[in-house]
Amino acid sequence: MTSHALHLLTGLRRSVAAGVIALFAIALLGNGAFAAEHAKAQAKTGLVEDSHHGHTHGPAGHPTAAKKFGYAYLTAYMFCLSLCLGALFIVILNHLFDAQWMIPIRRFLEHIACLLFPTMFILWIPIGYLAVDIYPWMSIDPDHDHALHAKAILFNKPAFYGVSCLLFLVWGFIAHGLRRASLAQDKDGAASHTRTMRRYAAGGIFLFAFSLTGAAIYWMKSLQHQFFSTMYGVVYFAGSVWVTAITTYWLLLYFKNRGDLKDVAREVTFHDCGKLFFAFTVFYAYIHFSQYFLIWNAAVPEETFWYVLRENGTWKWVGQLTIFGHFWFPFIFLLPIHRKLNFQAMSMMTGWAWLCHYMDLQFNIGPVLYPDGLSVGIYDVLSLGGILAVLIFMFSRAFNAHPPYPQRDPRIAEAMGVYIEPSSSKAAH
Amino acid sequence: MNAYGLMAVFETPADAMHAAEQVRDAGYSKWDVHTPFPVHGLDAAMGISNSKVGWFTFIGGATGYTTGMIMIWWMNAFDYKIVIGGKPMFSPFYAFPVSYELTILFASFGSLIGMALLNRLPRLHHPLLKNRRFCQGASHDKFILVIETADPKFNAEETRKLLASAGSKHIEMVED
Numbered sequence: 082m083t084s085h086a087l088h089l090l091t092g093l094r095r096s097v098a099a100g101v102i103a104l105f106a107i108a109l110l111g112n113g114a115f116a117a118e119h120a121k122a123q124a125k126t127g128l129v130e131d132s133h134h135g136h137t138h139g140p141a142g143h144p145t146a147a148k149k150f151g152y153a154y155l156t157a158y159m160f161c162l163s164l165c166l167g168a169l170f171i172v173i174l175n176h177l178f179d180a181q182w183m184i185p186i187r188r189f190l191e192h193i194a195c196l197l198f199p200t201m202f203i204l205w206i207p208i209g210y211l212a213v214d215i216y217p218w219m220s221i222d223p224d225h226d227h228a229l230h231a232k233a234i235l236f237n238k239p240a241f242y243g244v245s246c247l248l249f250l251v252w253g254f255i256a257h258g259l260r261r262a263s264l265a266q267d268k269d270g271a272a273s274h275t276r277t278m279r280r281y282a283a284g285g286i287f288l289f290a291f292s293l294t295g296a297a298i299y300w301m302k303s304l305q306h307q308f309f310s311t312m313y314g315v316v317y318f319a320g321s322v323w324v325t326a327i328t329t330y331w332l333l334l335y336f337k338n339r340g341d342l343k344d345v346a347r348e349v350t351f352h353d354c355g356k357l358f359f360a361f362t363v364f365y366a367y368i369h370f371s372q373y374f375l376i377w378n379a380a381v382p383e384e385t386f387w388y389v390l391r392e393n394g395t396w397k398w399v400g401q402l403t404i405f406g407h408f409w410f411p412f413i414f415l416l417p418i419h420r421k422l423n424f425q426a427m428s429m430m431t432g433w434a435w436l437c438h439y440m441d442l443q444f445n446i447g448p449v450l451y452p453d454g455l456s457v458g459i460y461d462v463l464s465l466g467g468i469l470a471v472l473i474f475m476f477s478r479a480f481n482a483h484p485p486y487p488q489r490d491p492r493i494a495e496a497m498g499v500y501i502e503p504s505s506s507k508a509a510h
Numbered sequence: 511m512n513a514y515g516l517m518a519v520f521e522t523p524a525d526a527m528h529a530a531e532q533v534r535d536a537g538y539s540k541w542d543v544h545t546p547f548p549v550h551g552l553d554a555a556m557g558i559s560n561s562k563v564g565w566f567t568f569i570g571g572a573t574g575y576t577t578g579m580i581m582i583w584w585m586n587a588f589d590y591k592i593v594i595g596g597k598p599m600f601s602p603f604y605a606f607p608v609s610y611e612l613t614i615l616f617a618s619f620g621s622l623i624g625m626a627l628l629n630r631l632p633r634l635h636h637p638l639l640k641n642r643r644f645c646q647g648a649s650h651d652k653f654i655l656v657i658e659t660a661d662p663k664f665n666a667e668e669t670r671k672l673l674a675s676a677g678s679k680h681i682e683m684v685e686d
Contacts, residue, residue: 370606377603380595416568418560 151211153460167325168193176282184496185345191260192479198253218306228307255285270489312372319365324438326358331431341485355421366408394454407437514637515658518678526653529676530555540661544648570620578609637686
């Protein structure tokens with residue numbers, strides 16, 4: 082198991098990986114030192130400006146350990162949820178467009194999507210347990226808070242827990258429905274399974290859109306329940322598929338090198354994965370820019386406070402990372418075709434995308450608890466490491482138990498680049 | 511009348527593709543394959559590298575983006591300052607949509623112009639268009655490989671032998 086997990090890093094050269102880790106560590110330490118300095122300066126003047134976070138009902142003073150852990154865990158959880166939901170989306174996409182190039186990547190994405198239920202559901206329990214510590218709205222009386230009163234139909238405890246459970250049931254229904262038919266087709270090769278999967282995908286895409294938005298609203302956006310943004314769900318969606326697309330590329334490379342997918346992973350498959358990642362680089366920038374632009378233009382206090390808070394301290398630099406690291410760098414870097422086929426470069430890009438997406442989620446979640454700047458500590462490392470370890474274990478178990486790619490999909494020959502003459506044209510000769 | 515090139519007619523895309531591989535490996539540089547429809551993989555068989563049009567597109571796009579940003583800054587924050595909704599005189603955020611539109615516009619101009627330049631278009635005449643067999647075949651059901659006499663490796667005998675061994679049933683010299 083450990084060697085398996087370590088092998089995931091084989092795409093990176095050891096020295097380069099060490100360099101990246103060192104840079105990351107320096108950035109974290111520097112940030113910690115900066116935050117400590119900042120706190121000292123504030124303690125000296127004895128002024129903790131409340132006007133800054135007048136709108137956030139965020140916990141003032143020193144957060145408790147439960148809160149710290151809750152936020153760290155929520156960030157790590159939303160990161161892993163991104164990968165699972167992104168995988169589910171790409172599987173649905175495969176059937177909606179009847180795409181042949183996705184056949185090689187479909188099976189392992191099906192397994193990742195199936196992690197949504199029950200694994201991710203069980204991993205969600207700590208969030209449900211710590212919800213009162215994490216979500217400020219849970220300890221506010223709606224009769225004393227206009228924004229909460231107006232949204233009370235969504236933001237009340239029964240709705241929170243009820244909807245959360247429903248989301249997992251919906252995801253489980255779609256993901257397992259798709260995988261069940263796909264595995265059944267491996268055995269008998271019947272075309273009826275393809276039709277079943279199409280039906281799941283056609284209905285599933287609507288359920289997926291609503292459920293993902295629900296997850297983004299209940300688990301992330303409700304941290305600041307006063308906020309309005311109709312684009313919040315789709316921003317999370319775009320970021321999720323973005324990070325999943327490059328992770329898919331990496332896994333495809335990994336399984337090709339390990340031998341599982343060496344027959345089906347062709348150069349064109351990698352190129353197409355790279356193009357999907359590139360497309361979502363632009364799509365994410367477009368969506369997040371639109372959200373920011375509308376709020377900036379309208380300048381309504383109920384919306385702007387969200388971004389004002391995120392310009393304080395080091396959060397400003399996390400925002401810059403989203404602009405330049407999440408969009409400009411991958412965009413310019415991946416414009417030439419040959420970069421999308423450079424395994425070394427794309428493996429590095431995977432690590433970079435993970436960092437940028439994680440920081441994007443920190444940007445969404447962190448400022449509520451740490452209004453002065455980014456704070457990444459041992460809880461964050463443990464949470465992300467812990468959840469990922471569970472997911473990698475569950476995933477490898479599922480992946481190794483089944484054929485590595487759909488064996489008898491009607492488009493498998495096409496995906497492998499082989500032309501098989503239809504029997505009808507043979508008869509005509 | 512001087513000779514333009516040696517034209518070889520092939521019956522199937524596969525034959526043309528194999529012939530292209532042989533011509534590529536023989537080291538010819540001034541030649542082309544004309545097919546009635548796009549044949550996947552032919553660019554690799556001909557040894558053609560990635561098109562340079564992308565650079566024209568990129569330069570066009572970068573010019574468009576810069577033009578948009580500078581234009582809006584010039585008009586709203588420098589030449590004739592206007593306060594709108596208490597916003598700053600200039601911000602890349604409100605200037606972005608227009609700059610983005612100009613990026614797209616100039617990038618498409620760049621692509622079109624780059625494509626025309628690299629293809630040496632517009633061109634009013636081409637020697638092959640006078641050849642009846644070429645015109646009927648290349649746009650209908652034949653796959654035609656033409657090696658120009660201007661090619662440094664061109665040799666009437668050797669080149670004809672190469673094309674014949676590649677499987678062409680009809681080889682003829684096209685006059686200009």
